[in-house]
Amino acid sequence: MSTSASPQHRPLRADAERNRRRLLRAAREVFAARGLDVALDDVARHAGVGVGTVYRRFANREELVEAVLDEGVRQVAEIAKDALTDDDPWEAFERFFLEATAMLAEDRGLREILLLGGHGTGAALETAQALLTPRVDALIERAQRSGQLRDDLEPIDFPMIQLMLGAASERSRDVEPGQWRRYAGLLLDGLRTRRDGPTALGTPALTGNEFYRSMTGHANESAR
Known part of the structure; x- marks a missing residue:
């Protein structure tokens, strides 16, 4: 039986984890200033990444x-x-x-x-x-x-x-x-x-x- 971690629980690569933390920091700042009714595009723009990066780290807006x-x-x-x-x-x-x-x-x-x-x-x-x-x-x-x-x-x-x-x-x-x-x-x-x-x-x-x-x-x- 394989003991490797499942994709959902496998630790993120260092660069992926940095992107995730960067997105969380950007989202926290945007939500703090404007409330929760903001688009993911706004969060991505504030983080300086494309919206595709957001969706690779978070399945949807609610998860973020x-x-x-x-x-x-x-x-x-x-x-x-x-x-x-x-x-x-x-x-x-x-x-x-x-x-x-x-x-x-x-x-x-x-x-x-x-x-x-x-x-x-x-x-x-x-x-x-x-x-x-x-x-x-x-x-x-x-x-x-x-x-x-x-x-x-x-x-x-x-x-x-x-x-x-x-x-x-x-x-x-x-x-x-x-x-x-x-x-x-x-x-x-x-x-x-x-x-x-x-x-x-x-x-x-x-x-x-x-x-x-x-x-x-x-x-x-x-x-x-």
Whole structure:
């Protein structure tokens, strides 16, 4: 009986693996900037290869999206795991809250799959549920037991809060990419039980003109 690896599981040649990693990096950048509804031609162009190279490495668009988003989901899960090593329950919760929000604010594709679902990425969502849910639940439970996090916060509130912050990020990203930090500070103050005053907000509020540009720019883009 032959012991050689099957074609599906045979390790890629070094140049083929480099091309695969190059495509994944390009896809991650394109999905982060534009979301998941982009053509493979756009990914290939960003990677500097022909679209045929994409299809040689990935059977279809869904397989490429799955590979890219699985990597992102695992990174968010690792943030939660690292936060759980913090001895202070509130600092652990706050650390994960801000680091996860920063990642989702900068990565539109990851935000779409984690918070909105769809796009044929069932495996990525299963990974998110298996890795993220128990860790986020533990972060919330620890902070509540310590009396630092309001006890009426439910784990399901977390993705809803991220949806709000994601909307703020999407609206203001072309005017002030870090604007979400202001609202994250406001939300954290609302979530924490504290007596020592409010958290310093990470960035000033938009001016009236900046707010108008954010709103009208998004509306014009949506109408295209």
